[in-house]
Amino acid sequence: MFELVDLLVSLTFYGTAYGMVLYLLAVGLSVTLGLMRFVNLAHGVFAMTGGYLTVTAMSRFGVPFLAAVLAAVIVVGALGMLLERTLCRRLYAAPILEQVLFSIGLIFVSIAIARYVFGPLAQPITLPGWLTGRINVGIGVFPTYRVFLVGIGAILALAIWAGIERTRFGASVRAAVDNRRMAESVGINVNLVFTVCFGLGTALAALGGSLGADLLPIYPGYPNDYLVYFLIVVAVAGIGNIRGALAVALAFGIADTMIRYFLPGFGRVLIFLLVMAVLFRNPHGFAPKIHA
Amino acid sequence: MTSTRVLDSLVIAGLVLFPILAPGYLDLGTRVVILVLCAMSLDLLVGYCGLVTLGHAAFFGVGAYAAGIFALRASAEPVFGLLAGGAAAAVLGIVSGAVLLRSRRLTLIMLSLATVLIMQEMANRLGWLTGGADGLQGIVMAPVAGQFAFDLFGRVSYVYAAVVLALGFLAFRSLVDSDFGKSLVGIRENEARMRAIGTPVDARLRTAFVAAAAMAGVAGALQAQVAEFVALNALSVEFSSEILIMLILGGAGRRYGAFLGAPVYVVMQDYLAREDPANWYLWIGLLLLAIVFLAPGGLTAWVSMLAQRVKGKRR
Secondary structure: HHHHHHHHHHHHHHHHHHHHHHHHHHHOOOOOOOOHHOOOHHHHHHHHHHHHHHHHHHHOOOOOOOHHHHHHHHHHHHHHHHHHHHHHHOOOOOHHHHHHHHHHHHHHHHHHHHHHHHOOOOOOOOOOOOOEEEEEOOOOOHHHHHHHHHHHHHHHHHHHHHHHHHOOOHHHHHHHHHOOHHHHHOOHHHHHHHHHHHHHHHHHHHHHHHHHHOOOEOOOOOHHHHHHHHHHHHHHHHOOOOOHHHHHHHHHHHHHHHHHHHHHHOOHHHHHHHHHHHHHHHOOOOOOOOOO | OOHHHHHHHHHHHHHHHHHHHHHHHOOOOHHHHHHHHHHHHHHHHHHHHHOOOHHHHHHHHHHHHHHHHHHHHOOOOHHHHHHHHHHHHHHHHHHHHHHOOOOHHEEEEEEEEHHHHHHHHHHHHOHHOHHHHOOEEOOOOOOOOOOEEOOOOOOHHHHHHHHHHHHHHHHHHHHHHHHHHHHHHHHHHHHHHHOOOOOOOOOOHHHHHHHHHHHHHHHHHHHHHOOOOHHHHHHHHHHHHHHHHHHHHHHOOOOOOOHHHHHHHHHHHHHHHHHHEEEHHHHHHHHHHHHHHHHOOHHHHHHHHHHHHHHHHHH
């Protein structure tokens, strides 16, 4: 009996760590989609870029882990803003098909570049010593790395929530999501809000990609193979539902971990069917207000 | 009206003339014909209904596996196999359409990806039925209609595939030109308004979805019969994107998009991938970006723009 409880606790914990990484990867997509109605399937490209930058900075230049992550996040965030200013912006009013094609094009180009520069194999990340051991967190002894992921994810989720609900910038974001023209007419610089949000979203993806590199390995197929997971989090939570994205990412992480442990024979079939069942009942996810 | 009739006959004439003009490229021609059929079926959804999906490989792949398994376990007659492939894909279209068509845009894309992944995982895990990761092997097809045995040079394969494509095009044409097809375009342009005037939007979309699925399934079945093999990557997200790219390259919702896009794509792939297989992804990526920013509407839009200019000059 105790063994079963122990097992469930540790599966829940592993699922939570996985869910936190998914949350970091997907939350930026949820914001850009809710805000600009921009269907950016290339979100994983930024996560992969962040991961590659972190791994390279550490192995090639001996930069410590956290400094490498920070540098990668800043660089990718800047790249994201640049891309928004130059290309993405031109597609906000375009039909969804063009947005999808643009992002598929970006995915293909990034896969080719990643394969050319880093080769087809996954880039292993060498975690620093203080992240490699195991640690007792009261409910059990778990790998420090996962505990770190859960902690960072919780802090960031709180920060994102506070940033959106409690700051002036967050208020402009919410206003622009609800009604762009109204927000513009009360003097909010919506274009600037878009650029900053896109940059923050890509920076968060880079953070998820770098921190999660040991969980979701960095390889050229990354933006394609994990795409469906980002989309699940965003779609099930509902477009632009940022608090919901955390709940859905955690629930998905835990459910996926449990299913893989108890019913390994089905692979990913069951979790996808579960997602379909949820969306069959709530076609707009858990935020029926906004349609994107 | 006359111009579409002329162009329609040109399409058929192209299918007839190809083996006469390029007898050495029949294998390539067969591949193109099958991909045209598949891209054309996707056009029903993307071009006419305005539904963007990345899941078309699911129907193609299921059609291919169904036809392959049918040939191995039931009957090696190709025509029955085509029906089996089309029927299997249509069943998947009915089931997945009931879930997918409740959503739009991003959610629809995600669900269509998930459909492909579910099918891929099942094909991979049901090894006793599908051959798993090695693919479905050992298919031997009987002569078409008991008369025309598949030959080494691919002559029968080409003619068989071309006839199926011609029939598919006739079906596509009558669908698109009918009132039903017009109502699909109406739904694409403004779904809310179509609902308001009493169009049964959901039923129409579901019907179009099943028709597209069945047609893609027939294309998959053709592929399985001609190659006498089904590879697991017929059910991949990459192949889904490729079908979409072919269609877009030609132009979605423009009747002949698939007929232009698929051959251009295959020839480019054949040329570029032979020169430099590793960078093929780079080229299609750049091609996509170029289409989005320079040529929205694809090749057909360019061609019709050119045609209009020529007409203008004549006047």
